Amino acid sequence: MSSSTDVRPAPPAGPPPPSSRRRRGSRRSGSDRAPFRRFHLIIYLLLGAFVFSTAGAFAWVFNVSMKTNSEFIGTRPWTIAEDWRWQNYSDAWSSANVGSFFANSVIVSVSATVLGVVLAAFAAYPLARIPFRGSGAVLSVFLLGLMVPWMVTFIPLYMTMQDLGLLDSRLGLALVYATYNLPFNVFVLVGFMKTLPGELEEAAAVDGAGPVRTFLRVIVPLMGPGLASVSIISFLQNWNEFFYALVLIHSPDRMTLPLGLFQLGQAADYGTNWVTLFAGMMITVVPVLLVFALLQNQVTKGLTAGAIKG
């Protein structure tokens, strides 16, 4: 608007001065760190405090998971556990049902993720690469799912599940999760498929491949990175989901980890068995952190894009 605030300087003539900082690409290399400046101390202090509090919280949970209940009540929180009590983990796994929660989480998250990604890939293909009337409308139906808060529909969803006989079943929960993954997956995969060259189908048709074969043999193999990223994001979201598990699942033997741990937490409020709960928390947290450690960049990008959908 106010064009008078045009502060862009004339582009520097000649090569950029050697002090020119933050060039994209070059800043990734390790030797290209900025020379130490005094204000960096403040930065390290700030980030250090964050790291300290986060690591401290996890270390505390791990430490408690190695204590006995009486140790937990009787000692200071930072007292190191007297012994490596892996016993707590096997207690949590079998007698506190964390093993069964874990199995349910794996079953529900994996099947929902596979279903959500496969169906989204099929749906995204015509939307991205076959011009037809109404394709814009169909796409916006999917995108509506990115904009409306899902949570609001929980009452009719509960009733629908009841009518379909899917209430309190892992199948029902997996179908709901798959549906909730769809809009984001379709959105990402449509964008991805549009970047593939337009001649692929023509070439395949010349070679005599039908459209289904073209999709499965030509398009899908090129979709690797796109499919990987929506799979990771869908899986993490399904693994962590709490609200719909709470609404739809009631039997303890069908609960997923977040819901099961919540129930254990409620029980610990009135009981005295804390350490198995802490062991259960570690069992829930460690696999996810491992996935994140291995796939840091993909997870970061994907979850950030996923969070914007709300």
Added chain:
Amino acid sequence: MHRAAQRRIIIPFLLPALLLLGVFFLYPLVRTVDISFTEWTRTGSSSYVGIENYTRLFDDPGYLNALKNAFLFTLVGGCMLFPVAIAIAWSLNQRIHGEKFFRFVVFAPVVLSAAVVALMWKFIYHPTLGLINPALEGLGLGALARTWLGDASTALPAVAFVTVWHGIGIWVVLLSAGFERLPADVLEAGRIDGAGEWRLFRSVMLPMLRDLFRILVVLWIVQTMQAFAFVFIMTNGGPYGSTDIVGTLMYRVAFERYEFGYAAAMGVALIVIMLVVTQIVNKVMKRDELQY
């Protein structure tokens, strides 16, 4: 000619996904509006009551309290989130040592389940068994120790803090991308003119990132208005309704009082309020475009 063949696969390819979306999202969405005009009894029969559920909302102290708390939650959480997130994002763009490690730690809580994080912090806040009070006492600050989640004055900020701790990684990544996109020549010009880092940050970077801030604030409002897991697990709305938000109230109204119609009306009203608030924020924060 392969176009004609392609047309035959459009419907079979789209149908399974649309079927799921229809059954588990679109149909419930339409039915939410429908149900919000009815009154349900415990036996499951319903009768049409017009807009009564909506008029009831306006003088329901429970709902108004939940709305007030939702706004407070957004405000208090936003004040905790944005300064810290901006500071961290800026720091991470200073080409410091260990950038990758810091990014890992800042983002790590995001990948954890909200339920587990809420549970973990519920114990950290625990007045005697937790981590915070004994730590304060150990530092000789015992006077600051309190029952964090059991005190109506501290419960809401305490829950908001955990929500921020859990999600801050996302905001840092978004802000950090914003810092990275700033035109290097403008910053360079500032440095040549002798501006210090703080001056550059305050007078050049912040104004240039204004649009990004506006989008992020709207996003934050949309997210916190829908908050559920943290409040539900840590306090379930207590003490004395001081942390009750629309999500938890709606859940209780539906599954403890079985007033499905009223709960649905709360949900629809929440969507409308969210739209209005985000529009207002958009308008207020949208000033003259900055050209650069």
